[in-house]
Amino acid sequence: MNNKQTKEKILAFYNKYGIIIILVGLLIICSILSPVFLSKENIVNLLSQIAVVTILTCGITLLIIAGQTDLSGGSIVALTGCVCVGTFKQLSEGGMGDWPAGILAVLSAIAIGMALNFVSGVIITKFKAPAFIVTLAMMQAGRGICYIYTGGTPIYKIGNIVKLGQGRIRGVLPYSVIIMFLCIAVTWFILKKMRLGRHIYAVGGNVESAVASGISMQWTIIKTYLIHGVFVGIAGALFMTRINSGQPAEAVGLEFDAITAAIIGGASLSGGIGSVYGSIIGSVIIGVITNILTLKSVQSYYQMIITGVIIVLAVILDIVTKGKKE
Amino acid sequence: MGHSEGEMILEFRHVGKSFPGVKALDDISFGVRRGTIHCLIGENGAGKSTLMKVINGMYKLDEGEILFEGKPWTPKSSAQARTQGIAMIHQELNIIPEMTIVQNMYLGKEILKKGLVVNDRAMRQEAEEYLRQQGLHYPLNRKMKDISLAEAQMIEIIKAISCGARIILMDEPTSSLTEKEVQFLIDKIFELKEKGITIIYISHKMEEVFKLADYVSIFRDGKHIVTGVREEFTRASIIEKMVGREMKEIYPPRNAKVGEVLLKVENLSRKGVFENISFEVRSGEILGVSGLVGAGRTEIARSLIGLDPKDSGDVWCDGKKLEIRSINDSIKNGIAMISEDRRRYGLVLLRDVEENVSMVALKHKFDKKVIPLKRERALVQEMIDDFAIKTPSFETEVKTLSGGNQQKVVLAKWMAVNPKVLIMDEPTRGIDVGTKYEIYKMMNRLTDAGMAIIMIDSDMDELLGMSDRVLIIRRGEIAGELSREEAVPNVVMDLAVGG
Ligand SMILES: Nc1ncnc2c1ncn2[C@@H]1O[C@H](COP(=O)(O)OP(=O)(O)OP(=O)(O)O)[C@@H](O)[C@H]1O
Ligand SMILES: [Mg+2]
Numbered sequence: 001m002n003n004k005q006t007k008e009k010i011l012a013f014y015n016k017y018g019i020i021i022i023l024v025g026l027l028i029i030c031s032i033l034s035p036v037f038l039s040k041e042n043i044v045n046l047l048s049q050i051a052v053v054t055i056l057t058c059g060i061t062l063l064i065i066a067g068q069t070d071l072s073g074g075s076i077v078a079l080t081g082c083v084c085v086g087t088f089k090q091l092s093e094g095g096m097g098d099w100p101a102g103i104l105a106v107l108s109a110i111a112i113g114m115a116l117n118f119v120s121g122v123i124i125t126k127f128k129a130p131a132f133i134v135t136l137a138m139m140q141a142g143r144g145i146c147y148i149y150t151g152g153t154p155i156y157k158i159g160n161i162v163k164l165g166q167g168r169i170r171g172v173l174p175y176s177v178i179i180m181f182l183c184i185a186v187t188w189f190i191l192k193k194m195r196l197g198r199h200i201y202a203v204g205g206n207v208e209s210a211v212a213s214g215i216s217m218q219w220t221i222i223k224t225y226l227i228h229g230v231f232v233g234i235a236g237a238l239f240m241t242r243i244n245s246g247q248p249a250e251a252v253g254l255e256f257d258a259i260t261a262a263i264i265g266g267a268s269l270s271g272g273i274g275s276v277y278g279s280i281i282g283s284v285i286i287g288v289i290t291n292i293l294t295l296k297s298v299q300s301y302y303q304m305i306i307t308g309v310i311i312v313l314a315v316i317l318d319i320v321t322k323g324k325k326e
Numbered sequence: 327m328g329h330s331e332g333e334m335i336l337e338f339r340h341v342g343k344s345f346p347g348v349k350a351l352d353d354i355s356f357g358v359r360r361g362t363i364h365c366l367i368g369e370n371g372a373g374k375s376t377l378m379k380v381i382n383g384m385y386k387l388d389e390g391e392i393l394f395e396g397k398p399w400t401p402k403s404s405a406q407a408r409t410q411g412i413a414m415i416h417q418e419l420n421i422i423p424e425m426t427i428v429q430n431m432y433l434g435k436e437i438l439k440k441g442l443v444v445n446d447r448a449m450r451q452e453a454e455e456y457l458r459q460q461g462l463h464y465p466l467n468r469k470m471k472d473i474s475l476a477e478a479q480m481i482e483i484i485k486a487i488s489c490g491a492r493i494i495l496m497d498e499p500t501s502s503l504t505e506k507e508v509q510f511l512i513d514k515i516f517e518l519k520e521k522g523i524t525i526i527y528i529s530h531k532m533e534e535v536f537k538l539a540d541y542v543s544i545f546r547d548g549k550h551i552v553t554g555v556r557e558e559f560t561r562a563s564i565i566e567k568m569v570g571r572e573m574k575e576i577y578p579p580r581n582a583k584v585g586e587v588l589l590k591v592e593n594l595s596r597k598g599v600f601e602n603i604s605f606e607v608r609s610g611e612i613l614g615v616s617g618l619v620g621a622g623r624t625e626i627a628r629s630l631i632g633l634d635p636k637d638s639g640d641v642w643c644d645g646k647k648l649e650i651r652s653i654n655d656s657i658k659n660g661i662a663m664i665s666e667d668r669r670r671y672g673l674v675l676l677r678d679v680e681e682n683v684s685m686v687a688l689k690h691k692f693d694k695k696v697i698p699l700k701r702e703r704a705l706v707q708e709m710i711d712d713f714a715i716k717t718p719s720f721e722t723e724v725k726t727l728s729g730g731n732q733q734k735v736v737l738a739k740w741m742a743v744n745p746k747v748l749i750m751d752e753p754t755r756g757i758d759v760g761t762k763y764e765i766y767k768m769m770n771r772l773t774d775a776g777m778a779i780i781m782i783d784s785d786m787d788e789l790l791g792m793s794d795r796v797l798i799i800r801r802g803e804i805a806g807e808l809s810r811e812e813a814v815p816n817v818v819m820d821l822a823v824g825g
Binding site: 193 | 633652653654657663665670671672673674675676677681684685686688689690694695696697699739
């Protein structure tokens with residue numbers, strides 16, 4: 001009896017914090033495998049590596065909870081990133097100062113991210129089209145626009161905006177990491193503290209009930225896409241300034257990393273379930289795996305296989321332990 | 327009656343089952359005799375459904391054992407239970423909305439052509455034939471999501487009674503049925519009993535229990551209180567054992583102070599569904615709406631408040647003509663509707679009690695973009711207390727609550743916004759007698775404070791017990807209106823069926 005209760009408590013604890021246990025285990029293994037893993041430089045490096053994906057994950061988490069998805073994330077990150085550096089280059093060549101030009105550049109990236117996601121959201125809600133198909137189409141279209149915008153060639157000599165992606169406070173903490181934490185905080189606030197967050201959960205959990213309760217399904221979904229659009233714009237700006245050029249062919253498949261992170265973090269593809277906390281841990285787990293494999297200089301082809309296997313294992317572990325409840 | 331002679335077909339020995347935060351079954355021991363109708367009674371959350379699900383293989387028990395025909399019974403799944411002779415009608419329907427009625431009836435036991443391809447034609451013919459024998463007709467090619475809750479319930483019943491089981495577990499099968507279907511089911515149950523089939527029957531409706539039961543078992547808080555032959559019990563003694571206190575009356579006295587017209591509906595029509603519906607409800611009044619399954623009562627209400635489209639018709643509330651384009655326009659003007667189908671239109675099952683209770687209030691009471699968490703908690707606590715919702719915590723997922731407690735969450739969610747006009751579609755579906763009484767008292771309180779209530783109710787007794795006036799709908803038209811004094815069961819029935 002007593003034994004059983006403690007067992008139940010452990011299970012309940014695991015159900016709540018399971019994903020963080022996996023992460024801690026992973027961290028311990030990694031620090032044994034590589035002495036530099038826990039060094040300050042490596043941790044900062046790791047965080048700046050995952051910043052872009054994590055910001056995208058924030059938006060995708062909101063979408064998945066609302067029962068939607070976004071396959072166009074990578075393409076639009078490329079587009080908004082190119083627009084950001086392109087705009088900055090043009091403006092500063094036209095003689096504008098770094099600050100106003102930088103702000104305008106980032107704002108234009110955000111505006112484009114919002115605009116394209118708004119289009120997806122409207123099509124999805126207006127015509128009751130599946131998000132999977134609509135954003136798949138947007139993935140193609142977005143990449144196309146990106147090539148047209150750049151003329152198919154990378155944008156180099158992007159000027160001082162490179163500081164956005166590469167700069168650090170006191171030479172230690174990258175701006176990108178701070179921005180990442182801001183995005184996480186905003187997402188957390190929306191989901192936990194705002195009415196919109198409740199509506200997102202309700203619409204994803206049971207649309208018919210949500211609608212019967214006076215929640216506008218259309219607006220909830222469109223707003224979610226708009227917020228996601230902001231994150232996509234920011235992610236794009238960080239991505240291209242980090243690699244110090246506007247690369248139209250980059251950021252392919254970024255959305256899958258973000259979706260994977262959300263799923264590892266416990267979000268349900270059928271909607272209604274998920275949390276920022278889980279998704280962020282998911283994103284960190286993927287980042288840590290990539291990081292340790294690079295530290296151990298595992299060839300990138302093998303890296304891909306190992307990453308795949310570990311992701312599946314994490315998810316299975318999660319499902320198996322959750323299934324034990326009954 | 328001679329039923330007491332049958333040997334035990336099912337025996338429970340110290341059966342226990344726990345969920346996080348609740349002991350749903352606590353040391354249950356009793357037996358069920360072959361060929362009898364055995365009714366289980368108890369308050370919401372007493373553990374009745376859990377016991378059924380343990381027999382049915384959906385849950386594994388933690389303690390004790392069950393004997394089925396003398397042998398230990400440990401089914402791995404409900405599919406296994408069914409093949410070994412135990413079928414179940416679930417309290418909460420498990421239907422696949424996109425499937426047709428036929429596909430749903432044959433789910434898991436499809437007829438195959440050459441053991442490979444699903445033979446839709448054969449299944450449909452067999453089902454049609456069977457239904458014809460039973461004197462029923464349903465549009466077999468319709469999708470489940472397009473039929474009414476009552477029809478879906480009937481399909482579930484037919485599924486269970488036609489599969490040749492030796493024990494049939496029925497968990498509140500009549501909670502969404504009207505008189506006519508209930509009578510059909512009762513006839514069937516007696517037929518099954520004739521054939522020696524054992525029925526375990528859960529219901530909160532005392533009349534059914536007294537009509538059907540050979541044996542009665544009473545549960546409270548996960549414990550088995552007593553089992554005995556029906557003759558040993560009276561209505562009052564059952565209620566006393568189940569709620570732990572005495573209850574003299576079923577309906578609190580109604581002294582309605584009927585005031586001004588609050589809601590006026592004129593010529594509401596929707597092609598092929600209902601036509602020229604006009605009526606008024608006054609403040610302080612409870613207007614009962616009666617009719618058979620399929621008469622269009624729910625449909626009228628849904629179009630009225632803007633959940634479904636309408637072709638024509640005007641609605642006035644409080645003397646003001648309303649432009650209702652969506653449900654939001656109704657809620658804003660103080661009209662709310664409690665749906666009969668809690669799982670589909672009432673709850674977000676995956677989310678917790680707090681979120682469900684405050685779902686409407688966030689927008690229509692607090693009206694703040696950032697949730698005022700303290701006020702929200704206070705509101706939810708108040709609602710949990712008012713409705714005696716049995717839940718381990720605020721954060722408990724609604725899907726793990728017992729059926730009756732889920733219903734209370736739906737009631738609470740709408741009460742939280744204090745509507746002026748409340749449409750209640752089967753408001754006490756699945757709620758135990760004690761709580762029903764509390765809800766009736768609350769309805770009286772609300773109407774005393776000036777609310778108008780439209781109560782669509784298939785339980786004739788309740789309808790007549792609570793309504794000040796009764797509207798009868800027949801095939802999408804108003805067939806009559808009766809005052810409280812005129813409304814007696816057979817008059818209402820005659821109007822509903824039509825001459
Ligand atoms: N899957 C589950 N997970 C957690 N708790 C559960 C689960 N199923 C049931 N419970 C809890 O077990 C208790 C008994 O529930 P049960 O559904 O058996 O009640 P019931 O007697 O059928 O009530 P009702 O008359 O409302 O249908 C309730 O407190 C309920 O919250
Ligand atoms: Mg039940």
